[in-house]
Amino acid sequence: MRLATILPRASVEPVVVAAAPDGSWIELAGLAGRPMSRLEDGLPWVLAHTAHLTARAAAWAGPRYRESEFSYLPPVMRPPSIRDFYAFEQHVKTCRAQRGLEIPPAWYELPVFYFTNPSALCGHGTDVWAPAGSQELDYELELGIVIGRAGRDIPVAQAWDHVAGFTILNDFSARDLQRREVPVGLGPAKSKDFATGLGPALVTRDECADRISGEKLTLAMCARVNGRELSRGTTASLHHSIPRLVAQAARDAELHPGDILGTGTVGTGCILELGPENTGGWLKPGDVVELEIERLGVLRHRIVARPK
Numbered sequence: 001m002r003l004a005t006i007l008p009r010a011s012v013e014p015v016v017v018a019a020a021p022d023g024s025w026i027e028l029a030g031l032a033g034r035p036m037s038r039l040e041d042g043l044p045w046v047l048a049h050t051a052h053l054t055a056r057a058a059a060w061a062g063p064r065y066r067e068s069e070f071s072y073l074p075p076v077m078r079p080p081s082i083r084d085f086y087a088f089e090q091h092v093k094t095c096r097a098q099r100g101l102e103i104p105p106a107w108y109e110l111p112v113f114y115f116t117n118p119s120a121l122c123g124h125g126t127d128v129w130a131p132a133g134s135q136e137l138d139y140e141l142e143l144g145i146v147i148g149r150a151g152r153d154i155p156v157a158q159a160w161d162h163v164a165g166f167t168i169l170n171d172f173s174a175r176d177l178q179r180r181e182v183p184v185g186l187g188p189a190k191s192k193d194f195a196t197g198l199g200p201a202l203v204t205r206d207e208c209a210d211r212i213s214g215e216k217l218t219l220a221m222c223a224r225v226n227g228r229e230l231s232r233g234t235t236a237s238l239h240h241s242i243p244r245l246v247a248q249a250a251r252d253a254e255l256h257p258g259d260i261l262g263t264g265t266v267g268t269g270c271i272l273e274l275g276p277e278n279t280g281g282w283l284k285p286g287d288v289v290e291l292e293i294e295r296l297g298v299l300r301h302r303i304v305a306r307p308k
Contacts, residue, residue, distance in 0.1 A: 001018055001019070001046075001050055001053060001054055001057075001203075001204045001206075001207070002018065002019035002201045002202070002203050002204075002207070003016065003017070003018055003019075003028065003039055003046070003075060003165075003201060003202045003203075003204070004016075004017050004018075004019070004025065004072060004073075004075050004199070004200060004201040004202070005017070005038075005039055005072075005073040005074065005075050005076075005077055005123075006025065006065060006070040006071065006072055006073060007070055007071050007072075007073055008065065008069060008070045009069055009070060009071075014037075014038075014073055014077065015027055015065075015070075016028040016029070016036045016037070016038065016039045016042070017065060018031055018053060018057055019057070019201070020057050020058070020060060020064060021057070021058055024064035024065060024066055025064065025065040025066075025067075025070075026057055026060050026062070026063075026064055026065075027063070027065075028042070028046070028053075030060075030062055030063075031053050031056045031057055031060070032045070032046070032049070032053065038077060038078070038258075039075060039076055039077075039202065039258070040076050040077075040078070040079060040080070040256075040257055040258025041257075041258075043146075043148045043149075043164050043257040043258060044148060044149055044150075044257055046148075046164075047148045047149070047164055047204065050204060050206060071123070071125060071126075072123040072124040072125055072126075072199055072200050073123040073199075074121040074122070074123045074198040074199055075146075075167055075198065075199055075200075075201055075202040076121075076146060076167075076198070076202065076258045076260060077121070078118060078119070078258075079118045079121075079146075079258045079259055079260045080118070080256045080258055080259050081115060081118060081256075081259050081260070082115065082116045082117070082118050082196070082259075082260045082261075082262065083113040083114075083115060083116075083249050083259070083260070083261050083262070084113055084114055084115075084116050084142070084169075084171060084192075084261075084262035084264065085111050085112065085113040085240065085245050085248075085261065085262060085263055085264045086107070086111070086112050086113065086264040087111055087238050087239055087240040087245060087263050087264045088233070088237060088238060088239065088263065088264055088265060088266050088267050088269075089103070089237075089239040089267075090233075090237065090266075090267025090268070091264065091265045091266065091267050091268075091269060091270075091273055092107060092264075094267070094273045095272060095273055098272075108239070110240075110248060111240040111244055111245050111248045113245075113248070113249070113261075113262075114187040114188060114192075116171070116192055116193055116196060116262075117192075117193035117194075117196065118260075120193055120194060120195055120196055121196050121197075121198045122170075122195050122196065122197045122198070122301060123197075123198065123199050123200070124197075124199040124200035124298075124299050124300055124301075125200075125300055125301070126197075126301060126302075127301070127302050127303075127304040128172060128195045128197070128289075128301045128302070128303055128304070129195075129285075129303065129304050129305060129306040129307070130174055130194075130283075130303075130306060131174050131177065131190060131191075131194040131306075132306065133176075133177065134174035134175075134176055134177050134191075135176060135282065136174060136175040136176040136276075136282045137172065137173075137174060137175075137282050137283040137284075137303065138172070138173045138174075138175050138270050138271045138272055138282060138283065139170055139172060139173075139223060139225070139269075139270060139271065139283065139289045139291070140170060140171035140172070140173055140265040140269060140270045141170070141221055141222075141223045141231050141233070141265060141266050141269030141270065141291050142168075142169040142170070142171055142262045142263050142264060142265055142266070142269070143166060143168070143169065143217075143219070143221070143235050143262070143263045143266075143293060144166060144167040144168060144169035144198060144260050144261070144262055144263075145163055145166060145242055145245065145246070145260065145261040145262075145263070146163070146164045146165055146166065146167060146202055146258065146259075146260055147162055147163065147164060147246070147255045147256065147257060147258065147259040147260070147261070148162065148163060148164025148165070148205075148257055149161060149162045149164070149257065150162075150254065150255060150256050150257060151250055151254070151255050152250055152252075152253065152254045152255070153250060153251060153252065154246055154247050154250040154255070155247060156215070156241075156243045156244055156246075156247045157243075159242070159243035159244075159246035159247050160205070160212070160242075160243060162246055162250075162255065163205050163242065163246065164202065164204060164205065164257070165202050165203050165204040165205045165207070165208075166202070166203050166205070166208065166217075166219075166293075166296055167198055167199060167200075167201065167202050167203065167260075167296060168197070168198070168199065168200075168291050168292075168293050168296050168297070168298075168299040169196065169197065169198055169260070169262045169263075169299075170196065170197030170198075170289065170291050170299055170301065171192065171196055171197075171262060171265065172192075172194070172195045172196060172197065173188070173191055173192055173270070173272070174190070174191045174192075174194070175191070175271075175272055175282070177190055177191035178191035178192070197291070197299055197301055198260070198299075199299050200297050200298070200299060201296070201297060203295060203296050203297075207295060208295055211295070215241035215242065215243045215244065216236055216238075216241060217235045217236070217238075217242055218234060218235060218236040219234065219235045219236075219293050219294040219295060219296070220232075220233075220234055220293070220294040221233045221234060221235065221266050221269070221291075221292070221293050221294070222291075222292050223269060223289070223290065223291050223292070224289075224290040224292070225279070225280070225283070225287055225288070225289055225290075226287055226288055227288075227290075228280075230268075230271075230274060230279050231266070231268045231269045231270070231274070232268060233266035233267050233268055233269060234266070235263070235266070235293075237266065237267060238263060242261075242263070245261050245263070246261065249261055271283070283303045284303060285303055285304050285305045286302075286303065286304075287302070287303040288300065288301070288302050288303075289301050289302075289303065
């Protein structure tokens with residue numbers, strides 16, 4: 001199933017919807033016959049009844065939403081937590097080499113992550129601006145993994161059972177702010193927590209079942225700025241697999257439905273890695289950033305000037 005959270009044009013209340021075969025969207029509460037005000041609250045039930053809901057959507061004769069009638073919100077509006085990992089070797093190696101550094105041996109031994117701001121999510125089609133004092137706004141092409149079943153100390157062999165599905169994540173970064181923060185040793189903060197793109201939809205794991213082999217998921221990834229492709233990669237190049245990210249996140253900690261895990265940036269998946277001199281510079285007002293992941297769709301944002 002494809003699930004999304006939308007804001008109808010004539011409403012102030014978000015609506016959780018499911019995709020119909022004709023490309024329209026159906027209110028999930030109607031399909032389910034039960035309240036569904038926030039996707040994260042209903043995920044365990046939805047995942048247990050996916051086949052039933054899919055069949056009802058195919059035969060649905062009730063009201064529908066068309067894309068011209070709403071704007072997208074993040075599919076999970078207020079996740080309990082967002083852990084963003086650093087799991088693609090090419091990205092890590094290239095970015096560290098730019099600073100004259102090698103990858104530390106510990107990186108190969110365990111997946112590492114930082115917590116980012118669950119209140120700063122930006123849905124598909126929204127405007128994004130650089131934080132105060134930044135002139136080096138960057139995109140980051142990542143896969144978002146949405147937890148659908150709670151668990152603690154989850155073994156790698158059982159990790160897929162806790163994954164609801166996938167979405168696209170743009171970990172917008174202010175690189176000039178980041179250069180000041182990271183040497184302190186506590187990880188990025190204000191260089192990251194101003195905006196994180198998420199969406200346009202949550203695609204449940206069963207929709208990608210034929211692309212999962214053991215611990216590996218294979219989906220093509222690319223990024224475009226103003227229609228020009230800058231980044232291309234694949235989820236298959238993850239050094240630390242998705243089940244291992246889930247297991248690490250759940251070590252001595254409870255994962256909850258709606259929690260989001262970011263894979264980190266795929267190789268070539270940001271301006272920092274490619275070099276601003278090779279991409280037309282850092283993101284600036286007027287630029288349109290599109291991140292695309294096979295089967296998940298396109299996540300689009302327009303860069304604007306920071307409001308006065």
